[in-house]
Amino acid sequence: MRTLADPDTPFAVVDVHKVRRNVERLATRAERLGVTLRPHVKTAKSLDVAALLHAGDRPCPVTVSTLAEAEAFADGGYRDITYAVGIDPHKLPRVVALLRRGVTLRVLLDSAEQAEAVAEASRRAGLRVPTQIEIDCDGHRGGLEPDAPGLPEIGGILHEAGCLDGVLTHAGESYFARTAAEQRLAAENERDSAVAAAERLRAAGLTVSTVSVGSTPTAHAAEDLTGVTELRAGNYVFFDLVMAGLGVCRVEDLALSVVVTVIGHRPEYGWILTDGGWMAMSRDRGTAAQAQDQGYGLVTDLAGNPIPGLVMTAASQEHGTLTARDGTRLPELPLGTRLRILPNHACATAAQHHGYHVVDGTRTTTAGAQVVQAFWSRVSGW
The missing domain is CATH 3.20.20.10 (Alanine racemase)
Structure with missing residues (x-):
């Protein structure tokens, strides 16, 4: 049995329970319309x-x-x-x-x-x-x-x-x-x-x-x-922080995230470094013009629970920088800690990966870990 603690990071995760909920929501609306x-x-x-x-x-x-x-x-x-x-x-x-x-x-x-x-x-x-x-x-x-x-x-x-x-x-x-x-x-x-x-x-x-x-x-x-005669939409299967910022969905509806690992600390700058840079998240900064700028993504623990005030604020090719919002204390996250980053733009972040490790956030092991149920590949190219 593999959990989110097993694959090498960074990797994309899809919560199938959230996808089903998002899909049902729009299908019901289209039928009503x-x-x-x-x-x-x-x-x-x-x-x-x-x-x-x-x-x-x-x-x-x-x-x-x-x-x-x-x-x-x-x-x-x-x-x-x-x-x-x-x-x-x-x-x-x-x-x-x-x-x-x-x-x-x-x-x-x-x-x-x-x-x-x-x-x-x-x-x-x-x-x-x-x-x-x-x-x-x-x-x-x-x-x-x-x-x-x-x-x-x-x-x-x-x-x-x-x-x-x-x-x-x-x-x-x-x-x-x-x-x-x-x-x-x-x-x-x-x-x-x-x-x-x-x-x-x-x-x-x-x-x-x-x-x-x-x-x-x-x-x-x-x-x-x-x-x-017909209605089209695509982002809704995963949703993202841009859609949450517009009020189209809630942060808890976001079905796509990227698992990264803490690889370093720069306390003098207030930084936590991860192995997930823009090659894992994309360079999309779609929330920058919104009321709440979410940097390159919001940070959650491995179970998907948001860590208050922690944001991915900078990215180089293979490094992500996490910082705390003003007034928020930087959490203690030891070397090797795994985290999940919620993306600004699901389409752009998904495009950085070959496929998705699939979990159901409503089902965990007795230790609270989320089990990887499958790997779903993506289509690439043009």
Whole structure:
């Protein structure tokens, strides 16, 4: 029997009990809102984690951020996949290969040039490449604004080739919506932008089947998704300190952590040193602009209990520096003490690891140790 005291540090840990709780929370909400939930698997990038999304039944629809994910999930039996990054025409042969395997793989675009490339690939392959037009609802990244003059033209190119599937938007600015009211407004704007774009296309005589919206903050804030067909979110399976800082979840909901070991002390500086630097945690400092800056992560003991006031405040490649917040006494943590760090950004931290040591925080040994039940690998690459 292996526990969290056994593997060499640093390593990533997933609490499966918390994942199940997080998954159930959003699934219940999507059902109440009357939309299909299409989880984004880019956070965990794990078939084992994804299996918790549908309780072992027929694989659910998923969203991916790379074609490597699409290919891995197709190998795992998933047949309804949306590739939610603007399509590079050079990658279309890989898309066509998945379509030939019987996978419904939707691609995303926001320009006439991309639409022409998709239409040509469809004609050459003799099959339909289902395509969604990306809508920019908040100036966050790519996409067309709902009233963009070029929207009907792009829709027409895809429609003529039999490729138009629908529209998709992502409220990226919702990650800066610091109150519940702001998150509700972001969700309303996300919905309204996608629905308005769909209606413009329909008014031009084009068929729009899918109206897709979603981000972790808006998915948990939306109260009315009239006109929307599906909801996407990804971070929610693990959650992180950014989401906790926004009030989308609680710190105790965070399912991902990194186990590190105390390797040194610099009492003259008020430092405790660990073997978990940015190669284990990532350089993400997503909470820096929030009301409570959490440095590179909050520190817990090996059982997952937060150590009051202790924060990972600096990181070099393989060293993490822990310090106490103002007014908090630095705890006595001898050399060799194992700790867990809760990350700012679950997606970025997970990407630093090959996979996850899986525990159930509700089950421990008689000595209180958490047993490693499994190791779940991740998909990597693009």
